[in-house]
Amino acid sequence: MADLILRSITKKFGNTTVISKLDLSVKSGEFVTLLGPSGCGKTTLLRMIAGLETIEEGELIIGGKKYNNIPSQKRRIAMVFQSYALFPHMSVMQNIIFGLKINKVKAEVIQQKLAWVIPLLRLDGLEKRLPREISGGQRQRVALARALVLDPDVLLLDEPLSNLDTALRETAVEELKRIHRHVGKTIIYVTHNQVEAMTMSERIALINNGHIEQYDKPKVIYDNPKTVFSAEFIGSPPINLVNGEICVQKHYSGVKTEIGFLKLDRERTGKIAEMDGKKVLVGIRPQSIYYIEHLAQRRHTDTHIFLTVELVENLGDRSLVVGRCGDGPIVRFIMTREEDILPERKMTVFVDGRRIHLFDPVTRLNIFRENDTI
Amino acid sequence: MIFSFFGKLSEWIKRAWPLIPATLYLSGFQIVVFVYLGTLSLSDQARNIDFPSIQPIVELFSDKYFRQALLNTFLFTLVGTPLELLSGLFLALLLYQSFFLRGFIRSIFLIPLAIPALVTAMLLYILFDYPGGHINHLLIGNYPPLPAILDQPINWRGSAFFAMGISLLGKVWRDMPISMLILLAGLNSIDPELFDAAKTMGASLRKRIFSIMLPLIIPAISTVLLLRTVEMWKEFIFPYILAGRYRLLGTLIDFYYYDVGNSHKAAAVAMIMVLCILVSTFLILRTMDLLQKAAFKR
C-alpha cells in the first residue's frame, strides 16, 4: 500500500505527443479512476505505471521511491488486463500462483494465500479448471485473484468490466467495491464508462487528449464541473448547452440565453457582479429542469422557460422529454411518468438556478472555478 | 440390386462429372504406384523369386549398402530435424520481434525456399569444390587478411562425414523458411497481453519464453517436427549432387535402379523408406501428444 505520484509526465509516440506534462497524485489506499473517451491516453498512463511503456519525461514515484527506470518485473504493482490475459495452458490455481512461484514464495505461504483469495473471489471448486472451461465472469475473478495474491503496492485495472454483459457488470462493480474495502489497496482503475467510475471511485481523474480536465470526488465533478468537457462527459442523459450573456440587474442577476432569461442563485449573484455582458456557455443538466402543475410551488430562484415538446423517451420509471424553445435550441429534461406527454404540447418548465453552470466559451472553464488548480 | 447400383452410379456421374477426370487420374496413378511397388518389391525375376515373397526385403538387411544407407538416413534425420526446428525458430523469433520492414525481411527470409533445390545443391557443389572451391580457399588462407585455419584443403565430397554434412547444410538452409512460417503462425496466435501480464508478475525474459511461449507453440512445433522428419527421410536431390558415394535411402534407390539395374531391390528399399516414414510419424505424434498434455498443467 503506497502513495503514487505522477509528476510532469510526457509521452510521445513517434511525432505525436499523447500525454503532456501530466500531474497526478494518489493517496495510499485510495480508489482512483482514470476516466475518459477512447484514445485519451488513460491506458497509456496505466501502462507507464505498470512499466509496460517507457516514461520519457517526468517522474513516477511510488511509496517515495522513483520508479522510472525500474523494470516492470521488479515493480510492486499488479495489473488486471481488459482481456484478462489468463495463461490458457494453466489451470486457475496455476494462473493465480504463477507470480508467487516466480518470487520463490514458500509453499505454505502459497497455500495460505490461496486459502484466502479463492473464497474471497468465490472461485471455490474451480481451482483445477482451465481458462477455456470457465465463464467470462469467472475468468475476470481469476485475473483479479492473480493480481491480489501478489500483495502489490498499487493495483492497476484496465477496463476489466468491458467484456462482461450488463447484468454481470453490476455484480462485478459491487464485488470490486467490497474487495477494496476488505483489502484496502491503492487502486487505479481505467474506464470509459462514467457510471462505473461514478459508483466505484473515491476520486475521478477525467482525462481528455492526454491532460487532466478535472480531478475530484465524483459528487464534486457532477455538481461542480470544472470544464465543459467534464460537464458533458459526466451525467446521463447529456447536459444541455446553450449560448448566453451575463445580465447584471438590480434585483436579480442571471443569464440571457437563447431559451430565455435564467436567474442565478443568490450566492453566486455576487460573484458575477463585474461580468455584465460577458458571453458564456450555459450548462443545465436535464435533472435540473422540472415541471410542476402549479406555479406557486416553485423556488423563487428558479426561472421558467417555454418549450414545445418534440419527442418523449420512456426511461422506465421516468421520461426524457425533448423540447424546442421557439425556433431555438432543443432542451432535454426529466419527468416522472405521472401523465403521458404528447408531442406538440406546449409546456412551461422551470430551471433550478442553483444548478446552472456557466462556462467561458473560449477557455471552456467554469467561470466560478477559473482559479482552481486540480 | 446391381441395377440400382448402376442407377445410382449414373446419377452420381451425371451430377459429379467435373470431378471424374481428376479422380480417375489421381487414383489411377496411385493404383499404379501401389501395384508396381508391391509386385516389384515382393519378387525378383532375375533370381527367380516369384511374387509374393518377403525374401527380397529380408535379404536387404544383409546387404551392407542397405544397412549403411539406413543408418546414414537415420542419423541424417536425427540431426537434421532438430536443426531445422531451431533455425526456423530462430528466424521466426527474429521476425516476431522486428517492428519495421517486417514484410521486407520476411521476403528475404523466404528466398532459400524460392531457389530450386537443384540450384542450391549446385551452388554448394561449386562452393565446396576440391581442391579449389571458395570455402577451401578461405580456409587455407588464400584471402588475406583472413587467417589460415588449415594447411590442406578438405575433400568435401570425398568423405562421408563432410559429404553428408554439406548435404545437411543445403537441406536445412533451403527448408528453414517453411519451419519459420509455421512457427511464426504459432507465435502470432499467442495473445501479446499474456507476456505483458507475465512481466507485471515478475517473470524474466527466460521465464516468459519457457513458461509461456514454448508451451503455447507446441502444436506448431509438432507440425514442424512431423513435416521435417518426413522430408529428411525422403531426401534425394542434395545427397545425389553432393554425397554421391555415401548413400542415403533415397540415393540408394537410385543406385539400385540404375547402377545395379535391379528394379526389385530399388522398390524394396522404397517400401522400407515408406515404412520408416510411417513409424517416425507415429512416434512423433505420440511424443508430441504426451508433451502437449504435460504442458497443460493442472
Next chain:
Amino acid sequence: MAVLMVIVPVYLLVKYSISDIGSINTGGAAIPLWPENPTLRSYAYLFTDHNFYQVILNSVIVAFSTVLLSMIIGVPAAYFLGRYRIPGRRMVLLGIISVRLFPDIVSVIPITEFFIHTGLHQTFTGVILSHTLLALPYVIFIGIGAFESIPVDLEQQAWVLGASRYQTFLKILMPLAIPGLAAAAIYTFLLSWDEFIFAYYIVFGRQELFTMTLYLNGIKHAAPQNLLAAISVCLSVPVVLFSFLVQRYMIAGISTGSVK
C-alpha cells in the same frame, strides 16, 4: 537485430557467388565479394549455344503442357468441390492430398516401370503426365480456395436473370476466379520447371529431351563453375521472381492449415 545482419549476408553471399561470372575460380586475390573481372561471357556463351536453346525449349514445352493438362483436369474438379458439399467431401480432399504424401523417389520407380511397359518411357508425354500428377493436388486446392471465395449469390442471380449453367460459369465465375487460378497456373509452371527427379528418371538416356534441370546435372562434372552458375541463375530467375509475387497465396495456405 544485429543477429539479423548475420543472416542477410549469408544470403547475399550466395547471390554473389551465383553471379560469379568472372574469373574467381582461379583464386582471386582479395575476399571474394565481387568477381575480379565481371563478364557476361558465360551468359553470352549460353545464349549462342544451340544445345542450350534446345534445353530451354524443352523445359518450356514440358512446363507449359503440364499447366494446360493440370488446369483442364483440375479446374472442373476444383469448381465442383468448391461449390458443392457432397458427403465424404473430407475423404475426397484427404485422398487428393495423400498423393503428395508419397516421397517422389518412391513413386518414381513404379511409375517409370509403368511407363516402360506402356511405351511412355523417354517421351515428353511421360514427363508431362508425371508432372501433372504432382501438380494436380495443388491446382485443386488452390482452385477450391479461389472458387469458394466467390459468393453463391452471384451465380444465383445470374440464373434468376435467365443465364444457363455454362453461361454463368464462363461469364461470371471464371473472371472472378482468374486471380486464384492464375496463381495455381504459375505454381504449376514453376513446379514443372524445377522438377528434377521425375524428369531424370523418365527421360533417362535421351539427351535431346533434357529439361534444364537435367542439363545442369549432366554437365556438372565437366563444365567450368561460372557456366554452371550462369545456368543456375537462368533456372532460378523465373522462380524467384514469381515467388515474390505469389508469396501471399502460399503463406496463407501453409499458415492456416498448421496451427490448431
